[in-house]
Amino acid sequence: MRLRGGFGKQGWVAAAALAGSAVALPPVAQIAAAQTVKVGIILSYSGSFAEQGEEIDRGLKLYLKEHEKDLPPGVKVELVTRDDTGPNPELAKRLAQELITREHVQLLAGEVLSPNAAAIAPLTAEAKVPFVLMNAAGVSIPRMSPYVVRVSFTQWQMSMPMGEWAAENGIKSAHIAVTDFIAGHDAEGGFTKGFTDHGGKILGTTYFPVTNPDYVPLLQRIKDAKPEAVFMFMPGGKQATAAMKAWSDLGMKEAGIKLVTLQDVMIDDELPNMGELPLGVVSSGSYSTAANRPANKAFLAMWNQEYGPQAIPDFFTIGGWDGMAAIVDLVKATKGKFTADEAMDFLKNWKNPDSPRGPIMIDPNTRDIIQNIYIRRVEKQDDGKLANIEFATFPMVKDPWKELNPPK
Amino acid sequence: MAQILSAALSIGFHGLAFAMVLYLISVGLSVTMGLMGFVNLAHGVFAMAGGYVMTGLMSRLGLPFALALAIAVTGVALASVVFERLLYRRFYGGAELDQVLLTMGLIFISVAVAKHFFGSQAQAMQPPLALSGRIDLAGRDFPAYRGFLILCGAALVTALWLGLERTRFGAQIRAAVDNLRMAQSVGIDTSLLFTFAFALGSGLAALGGGLGADILAIDPNYALENLVYFLIVVAVGGLGSIRGPFLAALLLGIGDTAFKYLLPEFGAFFIYAIAMGILLWRPRGLFGRA
Numbered sequence: 001m002r003l004r005g006g007f008g009k010q011g012w013v014a015a016a017a018l019a020g021s022a023v024a025l026p027p028v029a030q031i032a033a034a035q036t037v038k039v040g041i042i043l044s045y046s047g048s049f050a051e052q053g054e055e056i057d058r059g060l061k062l063y064l065k066e067h068e069k070d071l072p073p074g075v076k077v078e079l080v081t082r083d084d085t086g087p088n089p090e091l092a093k094r095l096a097q098e099l100i101t102r103e104h105v106q107l108l109a110g111e112v113l114s115p116n117a118a119a120i121a122p123l124t125a126e127a128k129v130p131f132v133l134m135n136a137a138g139v140s141i142p143r144m145s146p147y148v149v150r151v152s153f154t155q156w157q158m159s160m161p162m163g164e165w166a167a168e169n170g171i172k173s174a175h176i177a178v179t180d181f182i183a184g185h186d187a188e189g190g191f192t193k194g195f196t197d198h199g200g201k202i203l204g205t206t207y208f209p210v211t212n213p214d215y216v217p218l219l220q221r222i223k224d225a226k227p228e229a230v231f232m233f234m235p236g237g238k239q240a241t242a243a244m245k246a247w248s249d250l251g252m253k254e255a256g257i258k259l260v261t262l263q264d265v266m267i268d269d270e271l272p273n274m275g276e277l278p279l280g281v282v283s284s285g286s287y288s289t290a291a292n293r294p295a296n297k298a299f300l301a302m303w304n305q306e307y308g309p310q311a312i313p314d315f316f317t318i319g320g321w322d323g324m325a326a327i328v329d330l331v332k333a334t335k336g337k338f339t340a341d342e343a344m345d346f347l348k349n350w351k352n353p354d355s356p357r358g359p360i361m362i363d364p365n366t367r368d369i370i371q372n373i374y375i376r377r378v379e380k381q382d383d384g385k386l387a388n389i390e391f392a393t394f395p396m397v398k399d400p401w402k403e404l405n406p407p408k
Numbered sequence: 409m410a411q412i413l414s415a416a417l418s419i420g421f422h423g424l425a426f427a428m429v430l431y432l433i434s435v436g437l438s439v440t441m442g443l444m445g446f447v448n449l450a451h452g453v454f455a456m457a458g459g460y461v462m463t464g465l466m467s468r469l470g471l472p473f474a475l476a477l478a479i480a481v482t483g484v485a486l487a488s489v490v491f492e493r494l495l496y497r498r499f500y501g502g503a504e505l506d507q508v509l510l511t512m513g514l515i516f517i518s519v520a521v522a523k524h525f526f527g528s529q530a531q532a533m534q535p536p537l538a539l540s541g542r543i544d545l546a547g548r549d550f551p552a553y554r555g556f557l558i559l560c561g562a563a564l565v566t567a568l569w570l571g572l573e574r575t576r577f578g579a580q581i582r583a584a585v586d587n588l589r590m591a592q593s594v595g596i597d598t599s600l601l602f603t604f605a606f607a608l609g610s611g612l613a614a615l616g617g618g619l620g621a622d623i624l625a626i627d628p629n630y631a632l633e634n635l636v637y638f639l640i641v642v643a644v645g646g647l648g649s650i651r652g653p654f655l656a657a658l659l660l661g662i663g664d665t666a667f668k669y670l671l672p673e674f675g676a677f678f679i680y681a682i683a684m685g686i687l688l689w690r691p692r693g694l695f696g697r698a
Contacts, residue, residue: 046520046631051528209668209676211633214623216422217669224415238530238625245622249551250418274533 035336037077039327040082040099040118040224043110047086051237052112052316056134057081059313059320060109062306065317067328075336076383077328080105084116092116093123100127107132107330107343109323112316114138114376121145128340130347134323135316139186139401142367147340149347149367151326151360152319153286155186156193156401158262159233161373161394162284163194166229166260173201174260175227177218179234180207187233187262195231196401208234215246222257223250229258236267244277263287263388266378270314271386278378278386287315287357288376290387301357318357326350327360358397366402373397414548419665421545424660425554427622427661428561432616433634435568435653436609442513442648442696443585443605444500447507448450451613452631452638458484458614459626460522473536481614488610492603500602515631522628533621553622560619564612566648581605585648640683646696655694659686 026091041060044053062079071077080103083097092111099105100123106122109132111117117136121144124131133141133150142148166174174195178184184207192202204225208218212234220228230252234243263285266278289300289312299321302314330346331336344367351361358369372395376388376400437451461480465471471479499507534540535553542549572578576602584598586615592598617626624634641660645652660679667678686694 012649046523048633050523050628054528101554136649206672208672212676214422214665214668216427217419217667218663218672220415220422221669221672224411238627241530242625249422251549254549269529272528275534 003073004278027359036078036120037075037107037327037331037336038078038080038103038105039107039109039194040080040096040103040105041110042082042084042092042095042099042108042116044086045081045083046113048111049086050137053083055314055316056110056320056323058307058311059317060134060324062319063321063324065306066302066326067325071328071331072335075331077331084111084113087113087115088393089115089119093119094251096120096123100129100391105129106338107327109327110134111136117141117148118144121148124148130340130343131378132323132326134319134338134348137183139399143402143407147344149326149344149350149362151322151369153315153369153371154399154401155183155233155262156190156375157369157371157397157399158284159187159190159231160399160400161207161375162193162231162260162262163191163196163200164394165194165282165284165375165392166191166199166231167195167200171200171229171258171260173203174231175203175206175222175224175225176227177206177208177230177232179210179212179239181210183235183264184208184233186401187231191231193400211307212242215243216249219243219250219252223252223255226255227257227278229260232259232261232265234265236264237270239269240265240267241273243366244274249275258282258317263315264375265375266388268314270387271378271388272312274386276386279380282375283378283388284375285315285388286371286373287318288390289313290381290390291356291358291374291390293356293358295354295358296356306404318355322352322355322357322360325352325355361396363398366399368376368399368402369397370398415669416549417545418550419669420662421550421558422554423662423665424561424658425557425661426623426665427657428557429620430637430641431561431654431657431662432564432619433613434616434638434645434651435564436612436644436648436661437638438642438649438653439581440606440609441642442646443581444496444602446496446500447504447511448496449508449511449635449639450518450631451609452634453514453518454484454488454610454613455617455620455634456518456522456626456630457487457617458619459533459630460526460531461614461622462618463533463626464526466534467532473539476493477615477618477690480618481611484614485607485611489603489607492606496606497602515635519628522630525617526628528628530625530627531621534624535622548571557619557623564615565650572658577604640679642693644683644693646684646690646693649695652693652695667676 010150024265043057044050045160064161084092107130112135114136117133118141121141124147125145131148133148135152139154139156142150176188178188206222213291259281261283268289326347330343331344348362348364348367353359358372363370372393373390374390376384379389410626433455445686458480461475461483465476539553539556542553543552580596580601584601641653641656644655664679
């Protein structure tokens, strides 16, 4: 028995065996990975949008993990991730440049935020690298480069059906309250078009400042105007929770004011933080965690096994999941060998009839997503938790902004 | 007319609650900056820590609100003593830039640590049942918890004022703020005083962070995002003062709320304009010592 800290004869034998096996492995590995497709992922892993970045990251990594076995033999997908730390177009562009020139990625994917995605888009055209946009919802980004394809959504796509539904379901007039940034203005534009086209009247508009801890005074003003309904939109997460608290504190519901909103505000993983406040709120969205379809049930089973029963996926997650699905399908179809143009030909005709959010497809003309938009209401489920329950569907909605604004 | 009055009451009430949270957190910063001449930008970290400890104890161990808050405050106060003795002490009387760099670094470390242990999502905070619900004031319903915050703020400013004016410890602090060398030469142990004052300031910040978790959400970016509010309150109020930050917090809380109501297109612009105006008129703040 050795009490000193020596290696001992057995130790040296073990170390030699380990070293030997380490030397022996690489040649084997080289033979196996005949074709590796490198995908550069740019997401916000830190900063104020880290939460959203994490959800997308989890979604795409889970898809890859579950479907790696479906790849053709000898073909691997390698992910190279970079952190854009939040709204920082300069940094995002630099990261994309680095991924393209130094890491030699064949595909780019990700991006939570539109300003960053807009900075990356021209690079993809110059370098001819396909970019699978997994979240950023700025309407005209796919037009900035022929190598951009989007699998998430646009605010017009979400808000126009919401406006249409509101006008067709007893709401004659509404006040609009959105955060003063591009997504807010998109939401306002889409809702207004859908609402007024079907007979509704917009009473007024309020713009919330972008960083805003206290919604009380802004909502108070709206309450004093006594509208029949309010279409509210702000970034999801704690801003949405603060707004819902203010909505409840001011007694808007008791005053008879209806609330219609978008899935960003009723985001599934923030619902537990809101207590009973969102009960009855109607929103439009592309994905609800409580959706009943078999594809979603299967997805949730995999998700909860990987990330635990307390983790809640949301529409950001599905953006990552479906984006990776498109990439994996591309790799399967081309056996990992493709030029940028071949990849775009495939991606712009890609369909997934069985996504957790229902059937989706890419519009070959715009390279943007076509998907079902669901109208949901927050209800209490059997286990006492609140969830967005889908009760109406606008099938296969194309991005209305591009339809109304054809390229010149 | 009745509607304007009613709206004004609502603005006043909610603004006051916001002001109280800001005051609770910022008063400690005013004391430490005035007393130790130390630019502690990381003050918000102690508020955030108080919030995390309190919500963590409530959600993971199921502790009641008051107990969780008490543990959070004492825990953060004690931890701050460690920081003071090991880190801050080295920079007293040093170059301000060094202090700024140190405390900004602490903020960034806190962001990463909070994200690592608690994730990026904001912590849920449900006020205790006894304080939830609504109170009736002049025919309008108000959330009881906001009323509780207002009472807390009022009680605290009274307690602090009494403490400062009527106790020996308070007298020592006032002496040290007015003239440090003289205070040392009459035998006041300023080193121990600094430590106590720092612990008090950080404990108060933790109290504000925990109580105010309903209004200022507890998430990893807390210290950075709310830094500007704390600095405005302290700069406008004046360093080393108890009353100054109270007035400044009232101005900021109610003013911000009022302007967002009257002219929402300009958002928070007016607050910064007012802060600039006051500082141009009184560079040391409203009650700052010359």
